[in-house]
Amino acid sequence: xxxxxxxxxxxxxxxxxxxxxxxxxxxxxxxxxxxxxxxxxxxxxxxxxxxxxx
Numbered sequence: 551x552x553x554x555x556x557x558x559x560x561x562x563x564x565x566x567x568x569x570x571x572x573x574x575x576x577x578x579x580x581x582x583x584x585x586x587x588x589x590x591x592x593x594x595x596x597x598x599x600x601x602x603x604x
Contacts, residue, residue: 552589553589553590553591553592554589554591554592555591555592555594556582556585556591556592556593556594557593557594557596558593558594558595558596559595559596559597559598560595560596560597561597561598
Protein backbone atom coordinates (compact mmCIF):
# COMPACT_ATOMS: atom_id res chain seq x y z
CA UNK A 551 0.00 0.00 0.00
CA UNK A 552 1.20 3.50 -0.78
CA UNK A 553 1.87 6.16 1.83
CA UNK A 554 -0.86 8.67 2.37
CA UNK A 555 -1.58 11.85 4.27
CA UNK A 556 -4.54 11.61 6.66
CA UNK A 557 -5.97 15.07 7.41
CA UNK A 558 -8.73 15.56 9.95
CA UNK A 559 -10.12 18.36 12.01
CA UNK A 560 -10.08 18.04 15.78
CA UNK A 561 -13.21 19.83 16.91
CA UNK A 562 -16.22 17.52 17.03
CA UNK A 563 -14.24 14.78 15.31
CA UNK A 564 -11.35 13.64 17.49
CA UNK A 565 -11.87 15.81 20.58
CA UNK A 566 -14.73 17.67 22.29
CA UNK A 567 -17.52 15.63 20.70
CA UNK A 568 -20.92 17.24 20.95
CA UNK A 569 -22.64 15.20 18.24
CA UNK A 570 -22.72 11.43 17.78
CA UNK A 571 -20.60 9.03 19.79
CA UNK A 572 -16.98 8.02 20.14
CA UNK A 573 -17.45 4.26 19.70
CA UNK A 574 -15.31 4.04 16.53
CA UNK A 575 -12.53 6.32 17.80
CA UNK A 576 -10.40 3.60 19.49
CA UNK A 577 -10.48 1.49 16.31
CA UNK A 578 -9.58 4.51 14.16
CA UNK A 579 -6.65 5.36 16.42
CA UNK A 580 -5.41 1.75 16.34
CA UNK A 581 -5.67 1.54 12.56
CA UNK A 582 -3.94 4.88 12.06
CA UNK A 583 -1.14 3.90 14.43
CA UNK A 584 -0.64 0.59 12.62
CA UNK A 585 -0.71 2.26 9.20
CA UNK A 586 1.75 4.91 10.37
CA UNK A 587 4.20 2.22 11.55
CA UNK A 588 3.85 0.01 8.48
CA UNK A 589 3.60 2.56 5.68
CA UNK A 590 4.87 5.86 7.03
CA UNK A 591 1.47 7.51 6.90
CA UNK A 592 1.44 11.10 8.12
CA UNK A 593 -1.41 12.47 10.22
CA UNK A 594 -2.24 16.17 10.10
CA UNK A 595 -4.66 17.78 12.54
CA UNK A 596 -6.35 20.80 11.06
CA UNK A 597 -8.79 23.04 12.84
CA UNK A 598 -10.53 26.27 12.06
CA UNK A 599 -11.27 26.99 15.70
CA UNK A 600 -9.95 30.12 17.28
CA UNK A 601 -8.61 30.16 20.82
CA UNK A 602 -11.49 32.12 22.31
CA UNK A 603 -14.03 29.48 21.19
CA UNK A 604 -12.27 26.51 22.81
